[in-house]
Amino acid sequence: MTNQIDTNETKMVIITGMSGAGKTVAIQSFEDLGYYCVDNLPPALLPKFLDLMRDATNNIHKVALVMDLRGREFFDSLFEALDLLSEEDWLDEHILFLDANDEKLVTRYKETRRSHPLAIGDLPLKGIKQERKILDEMRGRAHRVIDTSSLKPRELREKILNYYSEEKQEIFSVHMVSFGFKYGIPIDADLVFDVRFLPNPHYVTHLQPLTGLNPDVSSYVFKWSETQKFQEKIMDLLQFMLPQYKKEGKSQLVVGIGCTGGQHRSVALAEYFAKRLGTNYITHVTHRDIEKRKGH
DSSP: OOOOOOTTOEEEEEEEEOTTSSHHHHHHHHHHTTOEEESSOOGGGHHHHHHHHHOGGGOOOEEEEEOOGGGHHHHTTHHHHHHHHHTOTTEEEEEEEEEOOHHHHHHHHHHHTOOOTTSTTSOHHHHHHHHHHHTHHHHHHOSEEEEOTTOOHHHHHHHHHHHHOTTSSOOOEEEEEEEEGGGOOOTTOSEEEEOTTSOOGGGSTTTTTSOTTSHHHHHHHHTSHHHHHHHHHHHHHHHHHHHHHHHTTOSEEEEEEEESSSSSHHHHHHHHHHHHHTTTSEEEEEETTTTOOSOO
16 A cells, blocks of 8 residues: 655645746746756656655655646646646645746747747747647636746746745855865865965874864964954955845855865864854855875
């Protein structure tokens, strides 16, 4: 017998709407909200997907599905599939319809130099008008319609996060990564700060085998005026930059702090900045090279 998922916990958002209205931005936004996302799921496969969700071992409780006219050969079965969803009492389904005016959609197609899925090799406007007619009933069934005509991608993302975030606030986190330059710069770092100019605990005999997590090492690193000036200047910079990154729609900023071997200075400073920033942001710390005992 299949284990049943806990009722009242499973949310499903069906993302649909006009081609070019922002469904790619939408699905990325739901991913940031922790949803299990599937792009371009044929409606005919929805019953099988529901069977998967019913299995508690899959632990899927938030799902976002994009269904649009890319799967037009299956689209006729969409309303039947939606009726099926409404019969599932353990499922909280929600239809999000993204729209934009014809002029804006034509402009977007010209900018991307892509063909409309209903007007391959023809003028985009022809496909747009045909699609709008096909989707008219779907728009009427939607729980929420967002007109993206005047929205930038980050503004659409902000709307979605505001509407669907359980905390009703934007998700933005800062990930501090300490590392050693001798092992390479983290490939996912957005910002990198080089602290090799600071006095090095490696050359203090009793501190050499320790790391920046040790209070004696951190005290040594922070006692120097150079370190203190660096701390404040970088904090000023981050406090200015982070709201700008957040405003532009970035969900995570990775900040690399590098010393020679990633054992002492970078570790202590990554911990410091994470603690300071943690009063206003979700912060994470990774000490990438702290276990590599090959000297500085």
